[in-house]
Amino acid sequence: MLAGRQGRGTALLLMLFALITKRSAAVSAAAALTPRSVAARRGPPPRAALRMKVRVAVVGLPNVGKSSLFNALAQKALAQASNFPFCTIEPNVAPVAVPDKLLAPLGALARSTRTVSATVDWVDVAGLAKGASRGEGLGNRFLAAVRECDAICHVVRTFEDVGTIHVDGKVDPVADAEVVNLELLLADLSHVERRLDKTTCVGEERSALETVAQGLQQGIPARALNLSDTSAFAIKSMGLLTLKPMLYAFNVDEVDFSLGRQGAEAHAESILESIQFCSPSTATYTLVSAKAQAELSLRSTAAQYEYLESLGLELSAGQQLDDFLCYNVLPAMVQRLLRLSLAYTGPGVPTERSRTTRAHLFTEDTLSAVQLAGRIHGEIQRGFVCAEVVSAATLLQHDSYCASKDAGCIRTEGKEYMLQPEDVIMIKWK
Numbered sequence: 001m002l003a004g005r006q007g008r009g010t011a012l013l014l015m016l017f018a019l020i021t022k023r024s025a026a027v028s029a030a031a032a033l034t035p036r037s038v039a040a041r042r043g044p045p046p047r048a049a050l051r052m053k054v055r056v057a058v059v060g061l062p063n064v065g066k067s068s069l070f071n072a073l074a075q076k077a078l079a080q081a082s083n084f085p086f087c088t089i090e091p092n093v094a095p096v097a098v099p100d101k102l103l104a105p106l107g108a109l110a111r112s113t114r115t116v117s118a119t120v121d122w123v124d125v126a127g128l129a130k131g132a133s134r135g136e137g138l139g140n141r142f143l144a145a146v147r148e149c150d151a152i153c154h155v156v157r158t159f160e161d162v163g164t165i166h167v168d169g170k171v172d173p174v175a176d177a178e179v180v181n182l183e184l185l186l187a188d189l190s191h192v193e194r195r196l197d198k199t200t201c202v203g204e205e206r207s208a209l210e211t212v213a214q215g216l217q218q219g220i221p222a223r224a225l226n227l228s229d230t231s232a233f234a235i236k237s238m239g240l241l242t243l244k245p246m247l248y249a250f251n252v253d254e255v256d257f258s259l260g261r262q263g264a265e266a267h268a269e270s271i272l273e274s275i276q277f278c279s280p281s282t283a284t285y286t287l288v289s290a291k292a293q294a295e296l297s298l299r300s301t302a303a304q305y306e307y308l309e310s311l312g313l314e315l316s317a318g319q320q321l322d323d324f325l326c327y328n329v330l331p332a333m334v335q336r337l338l339r340l341s342l343a344y345t346g347p348g349v350p351t352e353r354s355r356t357t358r359a360h361l362f363t364e365d366t367l368s369a370v371q372l373a374g375r376i377h378g379e380i381q382r383g384f385v386c387a388e389v390v391s392a393a394t395l396l397q398h399d400s401y402c403a404s405k406d407a408g409c410i411r412t413e414g415k416e417y418m419l420q421p422e423d424v425i426m427i428k429w430k
């Protein structure tokens with residue numbers, strides 16, 4: 001049952017104690033709701049239109065390699081990464097391109113002078129310390145930045161390196177991940193309880209938040225509660241941290257990343273197995289070696305291949321360097337996690353006027369042709385007449401947009417047409 005208003009502070013402390021002393025009978029409800037049964041009950045995450053800017057927060061204990069990973073993703077030394085906890089205070093933000101194999105050929109077909117990739121903003125925040133919800137470390141004030149993100153990338157240190165300070169004095173990935181998950185959970189609990197105290201919280205929002213509060217008090221993250229689409233929508237503006245899809249990035253030693261990969265993956269899976277409400281079959285995870293990849297990302301492609309060869313590592317047939325390093329792997333994982341699709345504008349514009357072929361990010365069945373027009377320009381939206389649509393694969397079978405039109409491959413759609421993945425669209429307006 002939900003604790004009463006006065007009992008909530010005590011309930012929170014009891015919760016903290018129960019979860020920090022770990023397992024504690026896996027918090028009564030967990031017995032009935034094992035990770036696998038939660039996963040089985042959990043349907044697909046509610047589908048909702050994303051803001052124009054999609055954001056992913058890089059979260060983890062202090063000094064575990066978040067800023068190094070952020071720099072690796074940005075392929076620039078943007079954030080300070082140094083060997084002391086709480087090196088990052090203000091969030092760092094960088095756009096990272098969504099991997100896209102169609103943009104370059106489409107740009108070439110259109111003879112555009114430039115191509116513009118779709119990007120996702122990655123946000124590197126301060127380390128989350130044990131007790132942050134009670135004001136330890138930097139407290140959890142910076143979590144407001146995480147609330148505005150669409151997904152969380154949870155960095156867990158598994159690299160040893162005695163020279164790199166660990167806030168708790170020893171590398172223990174399961175304990176570390178539990179600390180971070182607990183702090184996120186407690187931050188949500190106090191956020192939800194503050195909202196429930198307001199008389200303006202009524203109807204669907206109140207009942208959804210009561211369910212969430214009940215779950216959180218039992219140590220269950222909101223994403224494991226199998227909320228209906230309606231409930232999730234009613235509490236969307238709360239930006240609940242434990243409702244956001246999470247992917248784990250295990251920061252492993254350089255040697256484990258390249259040569260000892262199988263062992264490192266098995267280790268990562270055993271860690272996931274031990275984290276509450278998590279399992280290798282349901283959690284999204286990957287291995288990174290943040291420091292090495294941040295350094296590598298600043299070097300030329302030739303130097304990157306040379307480096308991998310020097311480690312005796314050969315990429316399997318068809319595997320690109322980019323598919324191996326985190327700056328492509330992680331964005332691709334986020335794309336799958338958030339079910340993001342790409343559509344393109346540019347190729348339909350007559351060649352003599354074509355300047356840009358651009359990729360646009362959207363969640364399937366949430367973006368209509370007229371909404372895309374609005375993203376490009378208000379005038380184009382207001383003057384919308386119709387849209388010419390063709391799939392990228394079909395278009396690329398021809399030499400040009402005109403040839404594809406002559407072959408009858410291009411159809412005309414109206415304002416309400418819902419964009420499909422890999423559509424190439426040409427909006428006509430007056």
Ligand SMILES: Nc1nc2c(ncn2[C@@H]2O[C@H](COP(=O)(O)OP(=O)(O)OP(=O)(O)O)[C@@H](O)[C@H]2O)c(=O)[nH]1
Pocket residue numbers: 060061062063064065066067068069080081082083084085086087088089125126127128159161164251252253254288289290291292
């Ligand atoms: N050996 C090793 N060291 C790493 C790795 N990743 C990061 N480091 C080192 O760990 C230290 C902390 O790295 P940061 O990227 O600043 O860590 P952070 O999580 O952003 O730290 P805060 O901002 O203080 O929370 C630096 O000295 C890094 O060089 C790694 O994969 N292997």
Ligand SMILES: [Mg+2]
Pocket residue numbers: 066067068079080081087088124125126
């Ligand atoms: Mg940092």
